[in-house]
Amino acid sequence: MHHQRIRLDSLHEKIMSAAQAAAFIHDGMTVGMSGFGGAGDAKAVPLALIERARQDPLKINLITGASLGRGLDGQMAEAGLLARRMPFQGDPVLRKAINEGRVVFIDQHLSEVVEQLRDGSLPNPDVAVIEAVAITEQGHIVPTSSVGNSASFAQTARQVIVELNLASSPYFEGMHDIFLPHGRPGRGPIPIISPDDRIGTQAIAIDPAKIVAIVLCDTPESAIPMLPPDHETQAIADHLVAFFEQEVEHERLGRSLAPLQVGVGSIANAVMCGLIDAPFSDLVQYSEVLQDSTFELLDAGKLKFASGCSITLSGPCGERVFGNLDKYADRLVLRPQEISNHPEVIRRLGVIAINTALEFDLYGNVNSTHVGGTHIMNGIGGSGDFARNALLSIFVTKSIAKDGAISRVVPMVSHVDHTEHDVDILVTEQGLADLRGLAPKERAELIINNCVHPDYREALRSYFTAACAKGGHTPHVLSKALSWHINLQETGSMQVAAASV
């Protein structure tokens, strides 16, 4: 079977075991691996590296597209394999290692990693490990369910290891659109005018002589846990649909809205599913990770086309989609993350960006990454790429967490990933605040009235009143600004502080 998948005969002699392939990777090397949102990651070579690291000291600097699936990031951290890790992760074990200082983590805008490789401010990978569904007659690599940074890794690494996943649907071939901007000066535009434009090649063009190993594997796509919509996420979706309806009524949006980007996770997925019964049609996505909701909207005939850089599905949805990929192939394109998240394209298309906030504050600043201002959760991912350049930059979150011990709306966020200048709309299950064209104090009024949980509303209003008494364009009581977070650290709840302000 793998002869149809490796169509350049001379490469057949490169087939070897994962352990043999992993031997190309030495201590201290920088390794670029495929994988984005747990999709399209190399599955065999990382396990072989983990095995080796458990025997002998072995540390690598690992760059990926984004998060890896199957707990690989955690296993690598546990085995002591990771010296440096970038640009994103989402694994509880790795997260703990980062926060304890055992792994150095660089949290980056996902569109920028390749720019930094290209301009030499980050070292190019010594070895790239790329999952593929096929190798073409020219020796070019056809990725599986994500593109991520794989094209750049394969082109810039000195050596390339291909993991040929025989379990991947052959219908992935043709779904990718590989385009990378040229170097500078003389770089031209990225010629995407519509989300369904194809501007590149179907495979990653490299010199096949760089392929030093091909590892066969037969491991199904990772399945991502996805919580069903609940009362709060449904309310968030309803507020957003009502807002879109109002925008259509005022002719600021048409019935097909604008190209949609939706962040990763259960809340964003539930919000997107809220569009199934909404009075919009011919929707398109220009997004990063395509989740279950993409396919539910495609199946419902609501979504015409989806552009992304990976497909990350829950178990049941994955079975349905990956088992019938031919049904979807002509309505999907997967691009390098540099292109799916490129400021140029996002600004040109006028994307509606919907991402999840960890917390936001009175004035619309958003924390997406740091619990309590200090402990990393996952990373900024693509949220900044989209929020900064979107037509509408929307952040959603439930208004409280941990049974009300935490308010997601606070006087001052403990870490800023998206500034007041980059946030248009905030939504909780309580309601929606449209901050466009408003000054800081006007935003605060709206956020207090519309977004904060009733248990925290009076406390936030008291803070704001006390702050306004001190004057300024963006009033704060500096000695109280972080008091909710401090009380959470000290007492396990923000509410103590809330009552005392």
Added chain:
Amino acid sequence: MHHQRIRLDSLHEKIMSAAQAAAFIHDGMTVGMSGFGGAGDAKAVPLALIERARQDPLKINLITGASLGRGLDGQMAEAGLLARRMPFQGDPVLRKAINEGRVVFIDQHLSEVVEQLRDGSLPNPDVAVIEAVAITEQGHIVPTSSVGNSASFAQTARQVIVELNLASSPYFEGMHDIFLPHGRPGRGPIPIISPDDRIGTQAIAIDPAKIVAIVLCDTPESAIPMLPPDHETQAIADHLVAFFEQEVEHERLGRSLAPLQVGVGSIANAVMCGLIDAPFSDLVQYSEVLQDSTFELLDAGKLKFASGCSITLSGPCGERVFGNLDKYADRLVLRPQEISNHPEVIRRLGVIAINTALEFDLYGNVNSTHVGGTHIMNGIGGSGDFARNALLSIFVTKSIAKDGAISRVVPMVSHVDHTEHDVDILVTEQGLADLRGLAPKERAELIINNCVHPDYREALRSYFTAACAKGGHTPHVLSKALSWHINLQETGSMQVAAASV
């Protein structure tokens, strides 16, 4: 003389006094005025409006390119003329009015104002007031020393008032390149591949029937105070030149570096002047405001070409340049601020962006706008447009202010305009920190060692040590994070707190 300047005869009957023209502007209107960095602003109609507002209640919502010159913003605030003001200002009197809540100010990325007018999330101006050097045979408007948002204001306003400034050099004609992106969907790329590319028209095309008034004036360009380089700014420039030399040595930059953007003000201007004697050649600028340094570099034969959206000069430099504009005309282009600051073009060209920070913190977050976290200084201006999308995002500041009472390097900034994700290089007179590819704790070490003033170094190190003891990816002691600012408020100096941490 004005007959050569108003070349569409039918418009001659529209000539009237400033007071007559100002009568087109009614209470409650939104007015779009030319003006950017104190250049190219309307000079007569605003004075007539101020006069009226002193007699009768008159309030307008004022949108400009950026700051106005000649104290106009302050006079308008004092006369109670301003209800809402956006997207930038730099006037001490207006600043006070904003911080005291008498004027509502909306502080915006300068590239985004027109997008929000276009998509309907801000109201279009009722009346536009545009300074011009000429009106063409077609009735199109030729701006003076800035383009700013004038093209969009003139095209979207219902009525247009032109202030024909007879004191402006006729050599401004031909220097402008007016290009505006189309609406969506179907918007195409902005076809600038090189900073000297011309992609638009030389005048602002509008239906001349919209021109309701032409006011003749004869007021010279505003002169902007510009402090000469001092010991500290020279040291900042030296650190930056040494850094660029190292980048050239490592072949990450060529001898002509990359297109340069430099923020407004004496520090950034002095840094730019530091390139006059540096071993680089054939420099180009793709910037926003072109200041004295642009012309000093042009005169020195160091700079080949400069693209901007306004020319803002000191008195002596203005006399030299505006009196000999023909000498410079073929090496300059002035564009709408949407284009000079456009993420698409900045990212494509790979701009080196040098902007001034009000303060920055241990981890590289930058505050550009808010004194003490609460009181607006000027606004974010174009710094975010450039910093986010630049090849190299550089922020400069002196390490201390007010004779050492203030450290510009703090544990946690009191307001974030540019997040850790968007800042590559920090420079003070003490030294330079290259943050590229570093994790938060690595950045902190470098900033403490290289950038902070010796008077604050041990205090910042103590804070960092205490923070690290609490763990986390980005360690902080939340109860002390803003203590330096609090002590400044309470005692007039950060040093008390610095000593006690």
